[in-house]
Amino acid sequence: MPKTAEKKHARPSWDEYFMQVANVVKSRSTCLSSAKGAVLVSGRQIISTGYNGTPAGTRHCDEGGCARCLAVKEGRLKSGQDLENCACCHAEENAIVQAAKNGIPTSGCTLYSTHSPCTYCSKMIINAGIKKVVASSAYPDQLGVRLMKEAGLQLVIV
Secondary structure (H helix, E strand, C coil), rough: CCCCCCCCCCCHHHHHHHHHHHHHHHHHHHCCCCCCCEEEEEEEEEEEEEECCCCCCCCCHHHCCCHHHHHHHHHCCCCCHHHHHHCECCCHHHHHHHHHHHHEEEEEEEECCCCCCCHHHHHHHHHHHEEEEECCCCCCCCHHHHHHHHCCCEEEEC
């Protein structure tokens, strides 16, 4: 009997691969508002990951650690409102901070995120020397997008 050809595995592109990792990372989120994940990559090597939630050592968002996120979940606030009172750290922020905490340079890296960055995270990304951001959905923040483009970053929505 002739040997049948094996079905070739559909191998993801590097962008698809790292976005899949970012989606797994977001499963660790404890945020009540919306789970997000980020992966920081140098070359083709993951150097750091981050997900959104309250700072390490504090009560998780889903344990009452963030009254603002609870208000959003209950419909008392709209997403994007009262951000100055949010106890949560963003996924992009956590990925950058974890790299810094471990002494890993971020200059020239690519950041993969399940959402495009807000203005606050865009400023951190620029100052961290990250050169490219790949996101799976757009966040309605035109200032962050403008700042990244002005700073010469490449923003790709996949």
